[in-house]
Every structure is written in structure tokens, then in C-alpha cells.
Amino acid sequence: xxxxxxxxxxxxxxxxxxxxxxxxxxxxxxxxxxxxxxxxxxxxxxxxxxxxxxxxxxxxxxxxxxxxxxxxxxxxxxxxxxxxxxxxxxxxxxxxxxxxxxxxxxxxxxxxxxxxxxxxxxxxxxxxxxxxxxxxxxxxxxxxxxxxxxxxxxxxxxxxxxxxxxxxxxxxxxxxxxxxxxxxxxxxxxxxxxxxxxxxxxxxxxxxxxxxxxxxxxxxxxxxxxxxxxxxxxxxxxxxxxxxxxxxxxxxxxxxxxxxxxxxxxxxxxxxxxxxxxxxxxxxxxxxxxxxxxxxxxxxxxxxxxxxxxxxxxxxxxxxxxxxxxxxxxxxxxxxxxxxxxxxxxxxxxxxxxxxxxxxxxxxxxxxxxxxxxxxxxxxxxxxxxxxxxxxxxxxxxxxxxxxxxxxxxxxxxxxxxxxxxxxxxxxxxxxxxxxxxxxxxxxxxxxxxxxxxxxxxxxxxxxxxxxxxxxxxxxxxxxx
Numbered sequence: 376x377x378x379x380x381x382x383x384x385x386x387x388x389x390x391x392x393x394x395x396x397x398x399x400x401x402x403x404x405x406x407x408x409x410x411x412x413x414x415x416x417x418x419x420x421x422x423x424x425x426x427x428x429x430x431x432x433x434x435x436x437x438x439x440x441x442x443x444x445x446x447x448x449x450x451x452x453x454x455x456x457x458x459x460x461x462x463x464x465x466x467x468x469x470x471x472x473x474x475x476x477x478x479x480x481x482x483x484x485x486x487x488x489x490x491x492x493x494x495x496x497x498x499x500x501x502x503x504x505x506x507x508x509x510x511x512x513x514x515x516x517x518x519x520x521x522x523x524x525x526x527x528x529x530x531x532x533x534x535x536x537x538x539x540x541x542x543x544x545x546x547x548x549x550x551x552x553x554x555x556x557x558x559x560x561x562x563x564x565x566x567x568x569x570x571x572x573x574x575x576x577x578x579x580x581x582x583x584x585x586x587x588x589x590x591x592x593x594x595x596x597x598x599x600x601x602x603x604x605x606x607x608x609x610x611x612x613x614x615x616x617x618x619x620x621x622x623x624x625x626x627x628x629x630x631x632x633x634x635x636x637x638x639x640x641x642x643x644x645x646x647x648x649x650x651x652x653x654x655x656x657x658x659x660x661x662x663x664x665x666x667x668x669x670x671x672x673x674x675x676x677x678x679x680x681x682x683x684x685x686x687x688x689x690x691x692x693x694x695x696x697x698x699x700x701x702x703x704x705x706x707x708x709x710x711x712x713x714x715x716x717x718x719x720x721x722x723x724x725x726x727x728x729x730x731x732x733x734x735x736x737x738x739x740x741x742x743x744x745x746x747x748x749x750x751x752x753x754x755x756x757x758x759x760x761x762x763x764x765x766x767x768x769x770x771x772x773x774x775x776x777x778x779x780x781x782x783x784x785x786x787x788x789x790x791x792x793x794x795x796x797x798x799x800x801x802x803x804x805x806x807x808x809x810x811x812x813x814x815x816x817x818x819x820x821x822x823x824x825x826x827x828x829x830x831x832x833x834x835x836x837x838x839x840x841x842x843x844x845x846x847x848x849x850x851x852x853x854x855x856x
Contacts, residue, residue, distance in 0.1 A: 435513045442466070443511040453507070455491035456500050466510045471533030497527035497560070509537050517541060519548040523560045530564045538564070545569045549576050550806040551584065555592030577601055580807040582610045582619055583742070583843055587636055590623045595672060598623060603675035605733035608801065608845045609740045612753050613680035614687040616738070620676070621647070621696065624669050644694075651695055659698040666696070673697060678705045680737040683756040709756075712851050716758045716787065723760070723793035724852050727817050731853050732795055740845035746838070752782075758850050759787025760794060763827075769835040771798065771844070773820060774827035793821040795849040798831055802839035811839055817847075 441447050446461030453460045453467075467473040476489075502524035509515045509529075515537065517525055522544045529537040545557045546569055554573050561570035574597075581589065581601055593601070601607055602616065609616060618640065625643035626632060634642060647660060660666040661673055673696070682688040682705060691697060715721040739753040741764075749766040761782040763774040773796075777786050796818060802811040815831055822828065 439508065439512040443508055450487070452488040453491060454488065455493055455503055456498075458500050458503070460503075460507055462507060462510075469510050469534070471535075472531065493531075495527045495531060497524050497563075498531065499524050502528040506532055506534060506537060509534060515540060517544045519544065519553060522548070523556055526560055526564050526566070538566070542566045542569045546572045549573060549808070551580070551586055551589050554580075555589070555594075555597070558597060559594075574600065576807060578604055578606050579608045579801065579803070579809060581607070582615065582740075583608055583803070584807050585619070585622075585636060587626065587632075587634070587639060590626045591630055593623060595627070595668060599672045599675060602672055605736065605738070605847060607738060608799070608843065609738040610742060610843075610845075612684070612687075612739045612755060613677050613737060614684060614690075617676055617681055617687075617691070620673060621694070624666075624672075627669075628665065647694060647696065657699070660694075660696045662698055674701075677735065677738070678702065679709055679735075680755065682706065683709060684754055687755075708854075711854065713756075713758060715854070716851060720789060721852055722789055722791055723821075724795040724819060724849050725793065727795060727819060728853065729817060732797070732817055732847060732849055735853075736795070736797075736847035736849045738845070738847055740843065743840060743842040743844065745840050746835075752776075753846075754783070756784050757848075759785050759789075760792050760850050761786050762794070762848075764846075765827075766844075769833040769838065770829050771800075771831040771833070772827050772829050773822070775822035775825065777824040779825050788824065791821055791823055793819055795819050796830075797847045799845045800831070800833070801843050801845075802841070803843070811837060 442449075442463060443466075449461035449463060451462055451464050451467065453462055464473075464477055468477060501521060505515060505517065505521065505525050506528040517540060522541050526538065526541040526545075529541060542561075545553075545561070545566070549557060549572060554576050557569060558573035558577075560566065561573060577593070577597070578601060581593070598620070602620065607616070622639045622643050625639070625646055629646065632639075632642065650660060650663075650665070654660070654663060661670050676697075678691075678697075678701065682691060682702065691702070712721075737753075737755075741749075741751060743749060743766060750763060752761065752763055761776040761784065763776045763780070765772040765774065773794075775792060776782055777788060796815070798815040800811075800813045801809050804810050813831065813833070818830075820828060820830065
């Protein structure tokens with residue numbers, strides 16, 4: 376991007392007088408090529424004596440206006456999408472696409488008019504205007520609304536500098552409305568850093584800041600990546616991941632639905648209940664022709680942390696979305712894990728196995744709307760480890776509850792129990808961008824009965840509310856094969 380004229384050629388342009396028409400921002404082709412472009416006016420500057428000194432355009436501005444917008448001294452015409460550009464081969468050769476065309480034995484190398492085939496539907500006239508114009512100027516301003524189309528044009532024309540600038544623009548403007556389009560463009564045009572940023576944004580926001588339009592934009596392959604990740608910022612418990620998937624799947628199947636988010640779950644439940652009437656009682660929705668395309672996403676649900684809660688298990692059975700043969704092995708797995716804790720005195724993980732934690736840990740989270748004192752437990756059968764989580768005085772504390780407070784499930788009275796965990800805290804701005812993030816990393820914590828430990832100290836001066844907390848837990852040691 377920017378002028379690649381030889382030094383002598385650039386000096387030649389610098390010596391050219393500034394035409395009155397150019398100084399006024401006008402010219403023979405300015406109205407046609409000026410679509411979406413604006414250049415600073417060359418006005419007068421008042422001297423201390425009161426006389427006015429002429430303010431001239433820079434060489435770059437002059438070249439852009441005179442050669443690109445006005446097409447003066449053009450030696451080649453480019454036609455595409457019903458538009459024409461009077462351009463210059465010496466500038467076009469900055470593009471890998473045109474450099475190869477003009478330097479090889481292609482027939483276009485000797486032609487004065489070239490008809491460009493545009494195979495990519497993302498490319499429009501405005502994007503070509505920006506891409507061609509970037510060859511004549513040092514700086515290009517790309518609007519977020521243009522950036523996907525400009526990326527497409529830049530990739531086709533092999534303009535590496537413009538591709539990089541499009542990537543930076545995308546990364547700076549990711550939000551709920553743009554993230555899915557940017558992710559798709561990043562996949563298409565090989566923008567790996569943009570793809571990574573979009574995935575990170577979605578992992579942080581798909582459950583913390585849900586929206587109907589966001590769910591509609593997430594493809595099956597993208598949702599599979601989100602649900603399988605240990606970095607998914609889960610709100611509440613793993614059952615809420617299932618609920619999110621149910622709402623998302625409904626919107627993929629009924630994209631015309633335009634209700635509000637608070638009515639989405641009830642609408643989805645009603646729609647799937649109506650569908651169940653069309654199937655035999657032993658056929659789950661994911662086994663049907665409509666549901667089969669979503670099988671690969673639901674396989675990444677951590678069912679062992681869903682059916683460990685009675686109310687959640689009953690909803691899973693009622694919905695009949697998940698095949699029964701998926702559930703039976705999980706019930707068996709949980710039963711054996713309970714027996715190991717009760718009869719073999721499994722005291723929990725003794726070492727950090729990152730792969731085991733990332734693939735099998737329970738994911739849960741909570742939103743703290745404002746500063747204050749909080750105490751909570753995440754529901755479900757946790758093999759006798761009743762964990763109380765407290766936030767107070769800018770500290771987060773874990774307590775192994777046994778006798779001091781009532782609990783809803785059985786409580787292990789073993790002298791010591793261990794858990795593997797990772798705790799993450801984050802604050803977000805209005806676009807979903809993380810403004811503050813803290814993590815403990817993966818740790819092992821061993822607690823005696825009713826013992827409590829501070830697991831994270833926070834600087835109250837740096838905390839921004841609402842504050843989102845997400846945890847990964849593993850309560851039992853991995854089963855030996």
C-alpha cells in the first residue's frame with residue numbers, strides 16, 4: 376500500500392505545478408471516482424502580516440487526487456462490476472495480481488483495457504474503489520461496514536498491506552453484530568489473528584451476553600468449537616450450556632423467529648415439544664433428519680455434569696433431544712465414581728493433568744452485579760464435596776462444608792478432600808471486549824473438614840462491576856483404565 380514510485384519519478388511529480396482544478400478538489404473524473412472519498416481542502420493560511428499564504432497539498436494527496444480520482448495520464452482502463460477506473464500500470468504493479476499479469480506472457484500484458492472477472496460475491500464497487508485507491512496513497516481509512524468487502528478485494532488483488540489493515544480494523548471493531556461475519560471472513564481469507572480474536576470474544580460472550588441475532592449468526596462448526604472449549608465462559612452451570620444450545624438450535628431451524636431473548640427458551644421448548652409428536656417415542660430429535668446436522672455439537676456437552684442434578688436430568692429426559700444411548704454410559708460412569716469415593720476413599724485429584732481438566736472439568740460461573748458480600752454453591756451432586764464460594768472484601772474464598780452449614784446432598788466426612796480447579800474473573804465493556812481479566816491457572820486445593828482458603832486476592836481499585844466469575848472443577852481423580 377502507498378506509492379512505490381522510484382525516487383526519480385517521485386521527484387518528477389513533486390516538481391509538477393499544482394493545477395487550479397486539483398487544488399479546488401475538482402477534475403474531469405473527480406465526480407465519478409470520488410465515491411466515498413474525502414480529502415482535506417487546500418485552504419489559505421493567514422500570515423502575521425495579514426497576507427495569506429497558499430497551503431499546498433502533500434505529494435501523496437496530489438497523486439491520489441490527480442492520478443487516481445481524476446485519472447490523468449492513465450495508461451490502462453480497468454473495468455469491473457459495471458464500473459471503469461482509469462489507472463496506471465506502474466501503480467497497479469504494487470498488486471501481486473497485476474504484477475503477474477503485466478510481467479508474464481498473458482494477453483492482458485499488452486492490453487489497454489482489462490475486464491476483471493470478480494468471482495467473490497463479497498467484493499463490490501466500493502471495495503474495489505478502496506483497494507485501487509490504496510495504491511495511490513499512504514493511508515486508507517476502512518469503515519467496519521466495508522471491511523469484509525475490502526478484505527475480499529485485497530485478497531483477490533494480493534495487496535498484503537491492505538489485507539493487514541483490514542485485519543487490524545476487524546480486531547478493533549469486534550462486537551455482537553460483527554463477530555460472526557468477521558469470523559467467516561477470517562476463515563475465507565486466511566486472517567488467522569482475526570479468527571483467534573473472534574473465537575476469544577465468542578468464548579467470553581456467547582453465554583454472558585446472549586442475544587437472538589448472535590445465536591442466529593453462529594454456524595454449526597463454530598458452535599462446536601465454542602462448546603468443546605474449556606475456556607467457554609459459562610454462566611451458572613453446565614445445564615445452562617445445554618439450554619443455550621437448545622435456543623441456538625431452534626434459531627438455526629427457525630431463523631425467521633424475531634422475538635425477544637426472554638421468550639426464546641419457552642418458544643424453543645414449545646417448538647421441540649410439537650416436533651416430538653412426529654417421532655416414535657424411542658427416537659430423539661438429534662436422531663431425526665432435521666436434528667442430525669447438530670449431532671456433532673451436542674456430543675461436546677459434558678453430560679456427567681448435567682445429569683448429576685435431578686431437575687436437570689428430568690429436563691433432559693423430557694426434551695428427548697439427546698439419544699438415550701448417550702446417557703446410559705454417563706449414568707454408569709457417575710455410579711462408579713460415587714462408589715470409588717464411598718468405598719475406595721478417593722480423596723480427589725492429586726496432580727494437575729491439564730488435558731483431563733480441560734476435557735472433563737465441570738464449568739460453572741456467576742455474575743456479581745455490584746460490589747458487596749456474596750456466598751453461593753453450584754448445584755449438583757459433587758461426590759460429597761459441598762463447596763461454598765464466598766466473595767467479600769475483594770477476596771474469593773473456597774470452603775469445604777461438612778457440618779457447619781446445611782447442604783442439599785450427601786457430605787463426605789473424609790479427613791481431607793482435594794479438588795482441581797481454575798478460577799477466572801473478567802469485566803467487559805459495552806462491546807463485549809474484556810477490560811480486566813484475572814486467573815488462578817489450574818491448581819490443586821486440599822481441604823480438611825470445614826476448612827476454608829482464600830484462592831484469589833483482588834485489588835479493589837481495579838475491579839469493575841458487573842464482575843463475571845467462571846470456574847472449572849474436577850472433584851474426583853481420573854478413573855484408572
